[in-house]
Amino acid sequence: MNEHVSIDPAAPIRQSTDKPLAIAVLAMGGQGGGVLADWIVSMAEAQGWMAQTTSVPGVAQRTGATIYYIEMLPEKDGHAPIFSLMPTPGDVDVVMAAELMEAGRSVLRGLVTPDKTTLIASTHRSFAVAEKQTPGDGIGNPEVVVDATDFAAKRTIAFDMEALAVKNGSVISASMFGALAGSGALPFPREAFEATVRAGGKGIEPSIKAFGAAFDRAQNKPRDPVSAKPVKRLDPLPSSAGHPALDQLLARIRTAFPAEVHAMLYAGAKKLTDFQDPAYAGEYLDRVATLLALDRSNDGEAKGFAFTLQAAKYVAVAMAYDDVIRVADLKVRESRFERVRKEVGARDDQVVYMTEYMHPRMEEVCGTLPKKLGLWIENHPKVFAFLDRRVNKGRRVRTATLFWFMGLYLVSAMRSRRRGTLRHSREMEHMETWLKTATELLPRNYDLATEVLAARRLVKGYSDTHSRGLSKFDRVLSALPMLLDREDGADWLRRLKQAALLDEGGIALDGALKTVATL
Structure with a gap:
């Protein structure tokens, strides 16, 4: 629990019973909920108000958000106010949720009420463990949450504050602070909010940019539409890919296949070129071309080439299977290191270490070996068991260290030999x-x-x-x-x-x- 109370020690000890302004912030680990709460308290104190913040952490990063609770009152004759330690259902003026489902949970907790609560929520999703562990689509329906908040809140401001923050090189706490300022729910001018951000001393300019963008969105376009299913977008077939081998693939898609499957074939060819090489993508087009001929001969054109469209999608999925080589390749890519550094907000002079949790089995090792050798090991149970005892154990792999990076890099370099492996066969x-x-x-x-x-x-x-x-x-x-x-x-x-x-x-x-x- 954190507490910030601005009280003059020389003031008379008498409690004020005026009703404080109450704000609840629901945020997960890494979203800057504590920073946001401190900003709100600092701003209130700078404006001559008395303020307090408390926090109750969730069970874990993605099984429960931390609730930061702020109460504030304007200073009155030096009297120390009476502040609560926890929000009371039905008595919160502003609820701020750093993720859409947390907005829904705030409604279930009774923190959002139609007679007084302004709800400020980011519409992006950080999926819960229960959503991720479902083999199919276990994602909660955001439309249900929006319907509930529309009914429960007096006023709702909801848009993708995470994307807006990333676009401006900052973090979501800055854009949420901007949305709070733009909502007009607090009796402080914009300059007071910005002065609080500038007083922080870290990442000031990106934070101010994110703050300003969110302030404008809250005033001009306070709501983003949400959909129960994410919009799937396939890139149209470009005129050129900038490489002769890739341009040959594009030309073949354009001339040998109907327009209904161009976008899907282009996506498949890109996936398989990344997975292996352009020749492998050419093999993919060969297979789909054979299936297209069968589709045509069975009146597929009248059905919009539905059979070929499914083939274009799932043949690519089948050919780009997840093997040890692929996993190693993805782990050591420069783009991944850059993405992680950006996500954690690392400075240029800071070193970031990533720990991968791996548990290889002998089955994966055999699959990565040449076909004959892998089969020989599998067909000799004693040899297989002997090797499995040494391989089949959990490991913590730090990919930023030279030893593990080189190990994974060498495994990823086996891509050229993938077609000869037991797994590929x-x-x-x-x-x-x-x-x-x-x-x-x-x-x-x-x-x-x-x-x-x-x-x-x-x-x-x-x-x-x-x-x-x-x-x-x-x-x-x-x-x-x-x-x-x-x-x-x-x-x-x-x-x-x-x-x-x-x-x-x-x-x-x-x-x-x-x-x-x-x-």
């Missing part, structure tokens, strides 16, 4: 079997064949995650013989896929498969 075999299943279904049930392609969404990640995804994928496709001759077969396969994404253990999928068996 198995991924390609699995992909060919999957595509064969879809193409054999295509003449008999176009929509069902298209859903078979979309079922590839279940296969993702590596290690245990990859194994569970493969298991669910196989179980979903095991229902094909029961759905093949049904007009609603595609709908049922889609339901099975959605059930598989509901929980990690596949309990919902087991129930859905039993339902299909009764059809």
Whole structure:
């Protein structure tokens, strides 16, 4: 708990019972909630008010926000005010939430009331553990939160304050302070807010920029629309990629494929060039071209080439599988180091260390080896067990140290040998079997064949995650013989896929498969 009280020690000891102005700030670790609360108190004291701030930390960074509570009163005859230590439901004038779902939680706690509360919230999301652990889409519906806040608050100011802060090179506390100033909820001029920021002495100019931008947004465009589902945007096919090999891929997409799939093919080609090389992206176009020919021969044009569109998406996903080489490559990229430094606000003269938590298994090691060697180790259980005892353990890897950086860099350099690894061989075999299943279904049930392609969404990640995804994928496709001759077969396969994404253990999928068996 932090306390800031401005009281003249020589003043008479008599308590004032005037109603204080109450502000609650809900913020997670790293969002500067404490800084924001201190700014508010400092500004109030500079304006001759008495103020106090207290804080109650959440359970963890993403399972509960810290609540900073501020009360303030104008100084009156030197009387010390009576301040509360915690917000009282129904008695808070301003609630500030540094993330959208925290705004919803403030409503559930009763801190937001329609007769008096101004709610200031950032509409960006920092996903909770419960949202991330769901195999499918476990993200909470932001529209429900907005509907609740519209009903609960007297006035709402809500826009993406995180993005605005990043755009101006600052942190969200600065933009939230600007939104508070722009709301007019406090009886202080803009100059008082800015003077408080300048008195901080750190990152003043970026903070002032973020403050000013948020101040203007709060006054001119105080609300951002939110959507239950994020807008998916695919880049249009450019005229040139600036490299001969890449331009050849673009020319082929433009001339050999219908316009309906251009954007998706471009996204897939970019992904696979980044994953391997332009030649690998060319192999991807070869596969999709074969599937397009089958699509055309089965009246796919009348259906908007739905089969080819799904193939363009999920063949790229299948070819860009997550292996040890890919993980190592992503860990040592310069862009990642720059992103982390920016996220933590490191100065140019500061050194940032990142600790990766890794738990490799012998299965991943064998998959990274040449096919024959990997198979030989797997086929000799004693050798496999001997090596697994030395490999299969948790490690904390500091990628900023020379030893670990070089180790991961050397693993990432194995990209040129990826096509000869055991993992690549198995991924390609699995992909060919999957595509064969879809193409054999295509003449008999176009929509069902298209859903078979979309079922590839279940296969993702590596290690245990990859194994569970493969298991669910196989179980979903095991229902094909029961759905093949049904007009609603595609709908049922889609339901099975959605059930598989509901929980990690596949309990919902087991129930859905039993339902299909009764059809």
